[in-house]
Amino acid sequence: MTMAEPVERTESESPAPEAESTLVARARRGDLAAYDELIKRYQERIYATIYHMTANHEDANDLAQESFLKAFQALKSFKGGSSFYTWLYRIAVNKTINFLKHRKTRTHLSLNDLDFNAEHDPDLVALISEKTPRRDAGLSELQEKLNTAMLKLSEPHRLVVVLHDVQGLSHDEIAKVMNCNIGTVRSRLFYARQQLQALLADYLKV
């Protein structure tokens, strides 16, 4: 699987709303085949969001599964006021934030490997070229420093960075997921970026 370039997605670009609403209606009646299809549609984005928030693959795996389980149980209460995708995101995000609040004392990194494309990403190559001649070691080090710095942000600030700068969600979508207004999203994003820039100052000299 390759994580594509972040593209600003809007709700109008989400896949076939009729098909999604049909699947949701079938899943509400207990049709597990329909729910399986919904899981396949959103599993990567839900997993990635949780993984980037926790920096731990095992935790992300558990939380992603729990989120889909919880969503299935709560499908009857889904009124359709927002898209299923936004609703599902909200469940995953709330579950993750709750988990992180209880995990405060334990911050164990369990990072996923970088894919093959990372070594050939010109932006990343430019960032590490001055630090070390060994690209592999440089990328791994950079990955660890970046994740450690992100874990120092508060959960709401980290979430905004993950959803916008990593996942590519629009401000509007993030506001719906986080149940706040767009101004709050913008200010949190600015503050979080400022903090990250200060924490990673040594790695941002270009």
Add this chain to the structure above:
Amino acid sequence: MNENDDFEALKRLLALKRHEVPPPGYFDKFSSRVISRIRLREHRAENDPAAELFNRAPWLLRFLQLFEAKPAVAGTFAAVLCMVVAFGVVYAERPDSTPQPIFQAADSSPHLLAASEPAAGIAPVAMPAPDLFATGMSNGSPSGLEQLFGQGANAQPVNYTVPAH
């Protein structure tokens, strides 16, 4: 504020996160694992009423888990429960305020029964005063009986002597 210029290098660094991927084949079985867990949960719910209860009321499970996690909360809850029970027992055993004689109210207002809440479609009928029975029967005066059975009532007082052995 031009955020694109200020944070361009940071955004390029954050791009590294998009290259972090789970082990190969991880997503191939993800949905089937979730579906299996849903089926397992449904199966358990069918066979275990307690699981079904917790499934329908997850707050109850969280409440009980809170007791396991924090024994002090369980102690406090038990103490409050005992106090409520003790208060309930004391309150239940406390005598009521001044007892009301049942017939006193009727004597003082003999027309109360007739006046209050007449049945639908039935005209209220005034009840005779209790003194009609008391005075009329005790001294043998026919006035009370006449009032009861009308003017033409042919009632006579009876003298009866108990024979001595």
